Amino acid sequence: MSEVVTYQREGAVGVITVNYPPVNALGHAVRSGLLAALEQGQQDAEAKALLLVCEGRTFIAGADIREFGKPMQEPGLPSVVEAFESSDKPIIAAIHGTALGGGLEMALGCHYRVALESARVGLPEVKLGLLPGAGGTQRLPRLAGAQVSLDMITSGNFASAAEALQDGIVDAVESGDDVKAVGLAFAQKVIDEGKPVRRVRDLNDKVEAEKGSGIFDQYRAGLQKKACGLFSPFKCVDAVEAAFQLPFTDGMKRERELFMECMESPQRAGLVHAFFAEREVSKVPGLPKDTPVRDVNTVGIIGAGTMGGGIAMNFANVGIPVRLLEVKQEALDKGLAIIRRNYENTARKGRITQAQVEERMALIQPTLSYDDFADVDLVIEAVFENMGVKKEIFGTLDKVCKPGAILASNTSTLDIDEIASATSRPQDVVGMHFFSPANVMKLLENVCGSQTADDVKATVMAVAKRIKKVGVLVGNCYGFVGNRMLHQRGAEATKLVNEGASPQQVDKVLTDLGFPMGQFAMSDLAGIDVGYRIREERRKAGEDVPASWMDKLAEEGRLGQKTQAGVYLYEEGSRKPVVDPKVDALIAEFRKEQGIEPREISDQEILERCMYVMINEGAKILEEGIAARALDVDIVWIYGYGFPAYRGGPMFWADQVGVKEIYDTVKRFHDTLGGDQWKPAALLERLAGEGKTFGSL
Ligand code: 3HC
Numbered sequence: 001m002s003e004v005v006t007y008q009r010e011g012a013v014g015v016i017t018v019n020y021p022p023v024n025a026l027g028h029a030v031r032s033g034l035l036a037a038l039e040q041g042q043q044d045a046e047a048k049a050l051l052l053v054c055e056g057r058t059f060i061a062g063a064d065i066r067e068f069g070k071p072m073q074e075p076g077l078p079s080v081v082e083a084f085e086s087s088d089k090p091i092i093a094a095i096h097g098t099a100l101g102g103g104l105e106m107a108l109g110c111h112y113r114v115a116l117e118s119a120r121v122g123l124p125e126v127k128l129g130l131l132p133g134a135g136g137t138q139r140l141p142r143l144a145g146a147q148v149s150l151d152m153i154t155s156g157n158f159a160s161a162a163e164a165l166q167d168g169i170v171d172a173v174e175s176g177d178d179v180k181a182v183g184l185a186f187a188q189k190v191i192d193e194g195k196p197v198r199r200v201r202d203l204n205d206k207v208e209a210e211k212g213s214g215i216f217d218q219y220r221a222g223l224q225k226k227a228c229g230l231f232s233p234f235k236c237v238d239a240v241e242a243a244f245q246l247p248f249t250d251g252m253k254r255e256r257e258l259f260m261e262c263m264e265s266p267q268r269a270g271l272v273h274a275f276f277a278e279r280e281v282s283k284v285p286g287l288p289k290d291t292p293v294r295d296v297n298t299v300g301i302i303g304a305g306t307m308g309g310g311i312a313m314n315f316a317n318v319g320i321p322v323r324l325l326e327v328k329q330e331a332l333d334k335g336l337a338i339i340r341r342n343y344e345n346t347a348r349k350g351r352i353t354q355a356q357v358e359e360r361m362a363l364i365q366p367t368l369s370y371d372d373f374a375d376v377d378l379v380i381e382a383v384f385e386n387m388g389v390k391k392e393i394f395g396t397l398d399k400v401c402k403p404g405a406i407l408a409s410n411t412s413t414l415d416i417d418e419i420a421s422a423t424s425r426p427q428d429v430v431g432m433h434f435f436s437p438a439n440v441m442k443l444l445e446n447v448c449g450s451q452t453a454d455d456v457k458a459t460v461m462a463v464a465k466r467i468k469k470v471g472v473l474v475g476n477c478y479g480f481v482g483n484r485m486l487h488q489r490g491a492e493a494t495k496l497v498n499e500g501a502s503p504q505q506v507d508k509v510l511t512d513l514g515f516p517m518g519q520f521a522m523s524d525l526a527g528i529d530v531g532y533r534i535r536e537e538r539r540k541a542g543e544d545v546p547a548s549w550m551d552k553l554a555e556e557g558r559l560g561q562k563t564q565a566g567v568y569l570y571e572e573g574s575r576k577p578v579v580d581p582k583v584d585a586l587i588a589e590f591r592k593e594q595g596i597e598p599r600e601i602s603d604q605e606i607l608e609r610c611m612y613v614m615i616n617e618g619a620k621i622l623e624e625g626i627a628a629r630a631l632d633v634d635i636v637w638i639y640g641y642g643f644p645a646y647r648g649g650p651m652f653w654a655d656q657v658g659v660k661e662i663y664d665t666v667k668r669f670h671d672t673l674g675g676d677q678w679k680p681a682a683l684l685e686r687l688a689g690e691g692k693t694f695g696s697l
Contacts, residue, residue, distance in 0.1 A: 005033025007040040013187040014040070014047030014089075015180070018054045023061035026102045028073045030064075031080050034106075038083055049187045050091045052084070052110055053180050058097025059119070060106055065128065068263070068272055077102050077134040078252065081109035090190050090197050094183025095119045095170065098158065104169075105134040108143070111198045113170040114186040115161040116179055121169060122158035128275060129232050129268035129646060133259030137239035138251040139200040143168045146210045149240050150219050154233045201248045216241045229514045230646060232262045266656060270648030273695075274638055277631035277649065282461060284473045285628045291458035294404060296466075300325065300376035302393060304335025304366070307410055308382035310438025313339055314467040316360040317439075323365050323372050332366045339364060342439065370400045378463065380432055382410040385533055390414065391422035398423035406456055408432040412483050413534055416449035416476045426451040430460055433480060434469075435640045436526055443640035444469040447480050470639050475626040482636045484621060485614045485650070488677050490531065492613045493519040494548050496606055497587060500598035503567050504579055509606040514644025519610065520567040521577045522641075524560035528553050528567070549590040553583070608665055615654045616666050619681035622651075622697065630694035655693040663688035 004020040016037040018024045041050045054060060063077060084091055084106065093099075093107035095115040104121050107113050115121070123132045123140065131137060132153060141149040144167040152159065161173045174182045189195075219237055227233045235258045242254040262268055283289070299315050301308050304326045312322045326332040343357040352360075365372075373379055379401060381393050390409060397407050407429045409419050420429035431447025444464040448457055457473055464471025474481045493506045507518020523531060532554035538545045553559075553566060560566030561575060568577030591598055618633045627633045634649020647653045654662055663684050670678035687693065 004029050005037045007037040009044055009047055010184060011188070012046065012048040012191055013184055014044050014050045015184070016041060016050060016052050018060060019056065021056050023058050024054045024056060024103070025061055025064040026077055026106070027064035027067060031075050031077060034080050035075055035083055038087065042087065042089065047089065048191045050087065050089055051094060051183045051187045052091060052106065053094045053183050054096070059095045059099040060103030061098055062101030062103050062124070065272055065275065069269065077105070078256070081105055081134050084109040085199050085201060088197060090195060092183060092187045092190060094179050094186065095121065096177070096179035098122065101125050101132065102134050105132055105136045105139070108135065108139040108200055112186065112190060112195070114172045114174060114182055115164060115170045116177065116182060117161050117173055117175050118177070119161045120158040121164050122156065123153050124156035124158070126154060126232050126236055127156040127271065129230070129265060129271040130262045131232055131236045131239050131255070131259055133255065135252060135255065137236065137255045138243045138248060140169070141207055141240055141243040142200050142203045143206070145206045146213065146215050146240065146244065150215070150237060153236045153240060154223060207244050211244050228516070229644060231265050231267050235262050267646035270646045270652060273648040273652050274634070274645040277635050278470055280629070280631055281470065281472050281635045282465070284457070284461065287454060287457055287473070292455050293459040293462045294377065294406060294455055296320070296377045296406070296459060296463055298323070298376045300373040300379040301382060302379065303382040304332050305382065307434060307436065307438055309335045309339045310436070311380055311382055311410065311434050312364050313342065313360070313439040314469070316363040318467055319363065321363050321365065323367050323376060325367050325370065325373070327368070329368060332368065336364070336366055370396055373397065373400050375402055376405060378406045378408060380408045380410055385411060385414060385530070385537065387414055387418060387537070390419050394419050394422040394429070398425060404428070406430060406459060408460065410434055413479045415478070416447050417451070420449050420451065427453040428456060430456050431476070431480070432460055441640060442470050443482070443636060444471045445480055445482055445636060445640065446471050446473050447476055448473060449476050470635060472632050472636050474632065474636070475624070477624065477626050481621055481627050481633055482640045485617045485637070486641065488613045488617045489610050490519055490523070491677070492609045494550055496601060496609060497549065498591065498594065498596055499601060501601040501606060502584065505601070505603070506606055506610065509603050510610065513607065513611070514647055516642040523550070524566035524568055524577065526560065527562060528558060528560045547594070549587050552586055552590060609669065611650070612662050612666050612669070613677050614650055615662055616681050616684060617677065618651055619684040622694070623681060623683040630697055651694040655695050659684065659693055660688040660691070
């Protein structure tokens with residue numbers, strides 16, 4: 001008997017229990033164990049009904065994603081589901097936690113489903129570049145109809161137990177937390193009432209009623225906007241449509257064909273990499289899991305501007321009180337008004353209630369005095385990028401904050417060690433780099449100074465989780481991981497425009513690759529003044545930062561979206577960039593001043609220069625140990641800069657393009673264009689020479 005699936009009879013019910021931590025995924029041992037336990041149940045003359053239930057935190061959370069890409073070992077999941085559905089004894093699935101993907105498909109193969117109130121169900125395969133491949137696209141429509149099935153399968157979103165009951169996906173919802181007891185009671189009722197074996201594959205009323213409806217074409221048209229370059233949502237629609245066009249067994253064949261197309265697509269590989277990378281980043285090499293963390297019950301934030309306000313919202317959203325400090329009452333009032341407006345917009349969209357708006361606002365206490373920071377556990381400074389100002393603030397914090405308080409800077413580029421030097425407690429100083437808009441973007445780049453204590457590192461990673469961000473722990477250098485790479489891309493993109501490309505051509509190459517916005521649309525979002533200030537700081541520090549047409553924009557007050565004009569123009573209330581001929585003229589004038597004769601630049605050259613310069617920098621970041629693993633770089637880019645998750649992040653993408661190809665091109669650019677940014681990273685050279693990938697590190 002398999003250890004991960006057991007069979008045991010309780011009264012007249014044969015109980016099949018899956019126990020395969022952490023999430024009862026349907027690995028080979030579980031699939032074969034399920035078949036063996038089913039066989040036992042069939043042969044057990046005393047068992048009048050069978051119950052499928054799981055141990056641990058959840059019902060089956062899906063196929064075992066770790067098996068993807070490896071040769072499939074029999075029995076396959078569709079045949080396990082089919083065997084359950086074909087049983088002559090009624091089978092009841094009792095669901096707790098999350099029944100996801102293949103897990104929900106297993107439950108749909110059972111004849112009845114009962115769920116705890118707290119349970120959720122979903123078919124999230126689309127998030128991994130797949131579609132439900134064990135009958136989900138054929139069985140769900142037979143219970144829930146076309147609209148619900150399309151919504152669930154193309155979005156991958158979970159439904160609550162109550163919603164699942166309403167949509168006919170489960171038959172009953174029960175309170176309490178003893179899922180086995182709930183399942184046994186339901187099974188006993190099935191026996192007592194002589195309920196039949198009810199196979200979902202035979203329930204054809206819904207698919208017959210909606211046959212020939214125009215919903216599928218409409219749905220495809222709607223997806224064009226939402227799918228953002230993804231391949232599998234459209235395959236999901238094709239598969240669901242098959243349930244309405246073909247008999248069940250033919251529909252299953254169609255589902256399999258479409259599933260295999262998705263399985264073989266590079267998008268699946270990228271999304272699965274992103275799934276595991278997101279989970280790996282929290283396991284920091286050299287920082288043991290049991291590193292103590294400091295209590296964080298109150299947070300102080302300095303600066304009520306766009307960043308400070310957004311950061312404050314993250315804490316208020318999870319019930320952590322915030323003290324928000326500004327120097328002037330006017331700035332404080334303005335900041336609070338923006339926070340309120342953001343919350344009220346969310347309430348208008350129905351995502352939170354008005355009462356929640358008030359609760360969250362009440363958690364954000366405005367202040368003009370550092371004295372109010374005397375007892376906070378964590379301070380996050382979010383003022384503009386100026387080392388002098390930051391050092392002054394940290395000097396003050398050192399005086400007013402209690403011992404053991406964590407002093408964090410939201411700097412996006414500056415040296416954490418230099419900031420820490422303004423205090424007598426560098427071990428408590430750390431970077432917490434949020435991404436704009438800070439209440440939306442999921443990344444939190446936590447930056448360690450050379451003296452940051454381990455418990456501070458562990459605490460800021462735990463804080464990330466608490467405020468529902470993905471925390472990545474990185475080392476201290478100019479721009480850390482994300483902005484250091486971005487600045488190389490930005491500088492190269494700006495040069496490409498100097499040489500003859502238009503900003504919109506550069507942006508289109510990047511959006512065609514899957515970025516939600518291009519380099520220059522992003523500069524407009526962040527504010528043209530941000531980059532300008534950074535360049536000015538570097539010039540003041542004696543660095544050779546060449547003149548740029550972007551400086552001219554800043555000097556003309558074209559600061560981006562906030563002034564409705566930057567690289568692009570923006571209509572009142574719109575974020576849609578509109579090309580402005582005045583900017584073309586400004587660029588032409590700049591080229592003239594610099595004596596540059598513009599030339600035609602191909603999209604391929606733009607792609608290679610913008611992307612490979614980032615990869616080369618990423619390789620330098622890895623060899624310097626600023627990022628511990630290639631996957632840390634990938635996650636920074638996916639969650640901080642909208643790198644298309646289906647391409648797996650820049651370093652994963654580099655592996656797909658070919659490390660050798662990238663090395664050769666970088667070397668060629670170094671020979672032809674020159675500049676330190678094109679000096680091939682030693683790591684890139686080594687990997688190319690050894691025929692290895694970044695993923696192999
Ligand atoms: N296969 C293998 N491992 C899985 C897994 C899966 N389906 N789902 C989760 N895990 C692992 C995670 O990698 C993690 O491992 P680690 O501890 O070594 O890092 C561990 O389980 C716990 O996962 P989380 O950290 O994500 O735990 P949470 O409690 O936050 O979330 C969850 C649990 C909601 C189940 C979440 O893990 C999740 O969404 N999992 C993916 C579910 C999914 O996509 N299922 C569909 C799979 S595809 C499929 O079924 C194809 C079929 O149609 C044929």
